[in-house]
Amino acid sequence: MIETNMIVGRLSYQCDILFRVIDVKEIDGREMAILSGKDYRLVADAPMEDLILISESDRLKKTTEVRSLEEQSFELFRQDIDLIHLAQEYKETSRYRREHDYFQMPGRVLHLDGDPFYLKKCLDLYEKLGVTVNGVHCDEKEMHLRIASLIEQYRPDILVITGHDAYSKAKGKKIDLNAYRHSKYFVETVKEARRKVPNLDQLVIFAGACQSHFESLIFAGANFASSPLRVNIHALDPVYIVAKISFTPFMDRINVWDVLRNTLTGEKGLGGIETKGVLRTGMPFEPSTLEE
Template sequence: MFKVGDYVFRKSYKKDVLFKIDSINRQQIVAIKGVTYRILADANIYDLVPAGGLRSTLNERDAIEIIEKNVNKVLEEHKKLDNKRMRKTGKVLHIDGDAFYLNVCLKYYETLGVDAVGENIAEALQPIKVKELIEKYNPDILVLTGHDALQKDGKEDAIESYKNSKYYIEATKEARKIRPSSEQLVIYAGACQSYFEKILLAGADFAASPNRILIHALDPAFIVERIAYCPFYKVLEVTEATKYIVTKGGISGYEVLGKSRDGGPIL
């Protein structure tokens, strides 16, 4: 009936999000990943319907239009910067549990002129690998993301109700052991419906998801661009940091200082 790689919708959620089948067990429970939203879920195979030729929902197509407009706005802002002086923007280490999303984000970092390196690390391994990768790349900005989900009847204040939030929390704590302050390292962590409050408490500067909603795969990239291009002496307000994210209310956090530095004139 279904196989790994098929695109599907969930009937019980009124076909709200397009998923791709990641695995199917003997009990006919299917692990599914969002195609454009950073959600991971389990579904009974009988709750699924084929997506046919569809590769996006109406909401997801609307998101594509928003992304295109926002990219153009960012690039217009960059054109207004003083191009007669050298400029060093913040370096990003993007650790992602999903290889496809990682590559999408890296593509957009390049488009937006953000200096970024990426590592595809499963969420459960991120707490183990994060310090090693920070030492290797010495970033100014760290992204810890992948997939997550809050159980349908789960309690928002219970860590066991979340698929992967505990890994983002532990990875953030590990990162802070070697980069204790946001002046040394700005951290974004989380994915769809993540345990926002606990991630911030662990030491993140920005996190998902205060309203326990789905976030778009590219939301972390738009946050990062704001931080990377903000001058080091300027406080980046949360409203400015989240200005271009696709999912309004999906990410929030604290004010931080920017990571961009201007140099001497280009001769």
């Protein structure tokens, strides 16, 4: 018997993605499960007879594979950030000819997420990367109603608008925004955010989830979005993009490929426009003052 919170696979898709059952309901006289991707930002529904409970051993094998990719991506981004820090240190100390007397202010992030499980995973990764973040769980359909007040409250440099999404061929062509589960709500949220902060470099926005309508999100005002080829994106990909932006100096422009190359999904699922970093450097730095 399949119940909520169980981890399942879809037989019709050869169990390619692990899902968590988040609801069971009757649709058109048929018992259907509402599914949330365990590691990918995909939401789907499936008839109960198409689902199979994933055994502990199969679940562990799949999870181990995904975690290995996550660790690889984390290490590559960690190296990128370390190189940025070294370059800044070289510059600010006049080629190491004077003492360290500067401080840095990375970008502040507001992460709005439709999935509380993914939000927690993302917040844990932000902490590992040293990114200052405020996380808010919000249903995708309500994000556009709350975003203006949240921007006023947190005054972020970077905004993440994400959760779950999916394209349904039965609802229309890929160019039709109404054929997507949550893309239109993400688009409205981006538009509302841009009404508050129109400048693309004053507030950097990442928006979208699995299979989201990339073009609409970019033209609504997002700097980075998913999904150019309507593929699934990994739950942690927005964090890696944000970390790169947060630690890049505001005088430097970010090459889009430099941001995407170390994500788990890559350019098929993520894209964007040329954007400035948000890290600011100041001086002097007096540790003794902070200790008092």
